[in-house]
Amino acid sequence: MKQIVVAAFLGTMLLLGAAYGDQALALGAANAPKPDxxxxxxxxxxxxxxxxxxxxxxxxxxxxxxxxxxxxxxxxxxxxxxxxxxxxxxxxxxxxxxxxxxxxxxxxxx
Ligand code: HEC
The missing domain is CATH 1.10.760.10 (Cytochrome c-like domain)
Incomplete structure (x- = not known):
């Protein structure tokens, strides 16, 4: 049971990491728009x-x-x-x- 909890926890962290990672990329792009x-x-x-x-x-x-x-x-x-x-x-x-x-x-x- 303990293993399952640990695995679920790690899985959640990975998902969160991926989600926030994408958001950080999107924010970076918004902060440096192409000059008009x-x-x-x-x-x-x-x-x-x-x-x-x-x-x-x-x-x-x-x-x-x-x-x-x-x-x-x-x-x-x-x-x-x-x-x-x-x-x-x-x-x-x-x-x-x-x-x-x-x-x-x-x-x-x-
Ligand atoms: C103070 C007035 C002035 C401003 C402001 C100005 N220019 Fe000029 N521009 C000139 C003059 C005068 C020439 C011709 C220069 C010469 O006789 O060698 C020229 C020439 C040019 C040329 C060369 C064209 C050719 O066929 O040789 C380009 C390209 C150019 N300007 C772009 C710009 C851009 C882009 C801006 C804004 C970032 C700008 N200029 C701002 C006065 C200005």
Whole structure:
């Protein structure tokens, strides 16, 4: 009888462990959401590039007509170029990549 109780106890602990383990994973994922390129664009880029990327304030390049690759955009956004200041001090590499991807979508929209 004692053995059965011990076995049942261990079984319950295993089940609980599995359940809480999954929950911890789910929580971890919720705490680190994918950066939203569109949101970042609206906060940091719209003042010069505009909603559609073609506003051109302060001589900003037309993003909807840009032929730069994703890598090229990431570099300009991180390091800056001429009058555009770089964003690597403000945005993490993940966020820079997300916003660079969003600027590629501006091309499709126009
Ligand atoms: C202060 C105004 C300003 C802000 C804010 C700004 N840019 Fe720019 N951006 C420019 C200017 C000006 C250029 C052209 C630079 C040049 O002449 O070399 C440019 C160029 C670019 C280019 C290169 C396009 C090409 O085809 O060469 C990309 C990509 C870009 N910006 C993305 C962004 C993103 C993404 C943000 C927000 C994180 C941003 N910019 C914020 C002014 C700005």
């Amino acid at each position: 390129g569109e949101k970042i664009y609206k906060v940091y880029c719209i003042t010069c590039h505009g909603m559609k990327g073609d506003m051109g304030a302060s001589g900003a390049a037309n993003l909807s007509a840009s032929t730069l690759s994703l890598e090229g955009r990431i570099k300009v956004i991180a390091e800056g170029r001429n009058t555009m200041t770089g964003f690597k001090a403000l945005l993490t590499p993940d966020k820079i990549k997300a916003v660079a991807k969003y600027t590629l979508e501006l091309k499709k929209k126009s």
